[in-house]
Amino acid sequence: MPETWMQVAVILAAVMPGFVYQVSRRKVAGPGPDEREFAVRVLRAVAASAVFAGVYAAAFGPTVVRYVREPASTFEDIRLVALAFLLLVVLVPWAAARAAVYLRTSRWFAELSATLTSRLRLRRSWNPTPSAWDYAFATVRPGWVRVRLSDGSWAGGWFGYDSFATSFPEPQELYLEVGYVMSEEGTFTAEVSAPEGVIIRCQDALVVDFIPPEN
Numbered sequence: 001m002p003e004t005w006m007q008v009a010v011i012l013a014a015v016m017p018g019f020v021y022q023v024s025r026r027k028v029a030g031p032g033p034d035e036r037e038f039a040v041r042v043l044r045a046v047a048a049s050a051v052f053a054g055v056y057a058a059a060f061g062p063t064v065v066r067y068v069r070e071p072a073s074t075f076e077d078i079r080l081v082a083l084a085f086l087l088l089v090v091l092v093p094w095a096a097a098r099a100a101v102y103l104r105t106s107r108w109f110a111e112l113s114a115t116l117t118s119r120l121r122l123r124r125s126w127n128p129t130p131s132a133w134d135y136a137f138a139t140v141r142p143g144w145v146r147v148r149l150s151d152g153s154w155a156g157g158w159f160g161y162d163s164f165a166t167s168f169p170e171p172q173e174l175y176l177e178v179g180y181v182m183s184e185e186g187t188f189t190a191e192v193s194a195p196e197g198v199i200i201r202c203q204d205a206l207v208v209d210f211i212p213p214e215n
Contacts, residue, residue, distance in 0.1 A: 017093040018049030024097035029105075030167060048093070056088060110139075130168040133202075136210065137165035144211035145176060146186060150204040154182035157198055159210075172202040 022045045057064070103109055116122075129135040146156030157176035164175040179194030186209075202208060 012089065014053040015046075015049050016089050017052035018045035018047065020090055021045070021048045021052070021093040021097045024094040025101055028098055029101045052088075052093060105138075133165070133172050133208075134167050136208070137167075140210055141212070143213050144188060145174065146182065146188070146209045146211065147174065147200050147202055147205045148186065148207040148209075150206060154184075154186040155198070155200050156180060156182050156186075156188060156209075157194065163197075172205070174200045174202055174208075176200065 022041060129138065140159065142158075142160045144156065145159040146154055148154055157179040159174075160177050162177040166173045175197055176194075177197045178192060179198030181189045181191040181193045183189060
C-alpha cells in the first residue's frame, strides 16, 4: 500500500495513461466491436498502461526512483513534477491515441501495408474488419451510392466527405450528404430530393452499389 503522496502519484502515473489512451481513441475511432463489455475495456486500458509504464521506466527510471526514495526532494521541484505528470499521464497518451488512429486509417498507410504484404508474399489468415459493410465503407472513395430496398425501390445519392456510415455492432444505416430522386430502374435523375442529406436504413437492403464519379 502507498504510504506517501509521491507513491500514490507513481501508482497513478502507472495506471492512468491507459485509461486516458482508451478515452482518446474512442473519441476519434469509436468503440470497437468487442468493447461492449466493461471488462474488456478495463483490460485494454491496463495493458496500455503497462506499455506506457514500461516506456517511462526505461526513459525516466532513475529519476522516478530518486523521487520515490526522497519524497521531500519533490517539494523543491514541485512545478517540474506537476508538469511532467500532466505531460506523461495525460497529454502523451491522449496524443498517442489520436496519432495511432490517424496513422492506421490513413490511405497511404493502407497502401503501404498492402504493398509490403504483396512484395513479401505475406497472407493474413483473417481480416479483423467485422463485416463486409464496415470493410466497404472504410475503403470507399467519394462517389455515388444507391441502395435497393427490400420492396424493390431504389434510394441513393452522393457519398462524400460529409457522409457517414454506421459500423458494427450498430444497425446498418447510411447518411448521404445529398439525396437524389431515383428512377424505377435504379438510375440517378437530375432532381435533388434531399439537398441537406438523407438517412437510409439498410438492414434489409438487397444491394448496395458504389458508383465512382464520372471523370
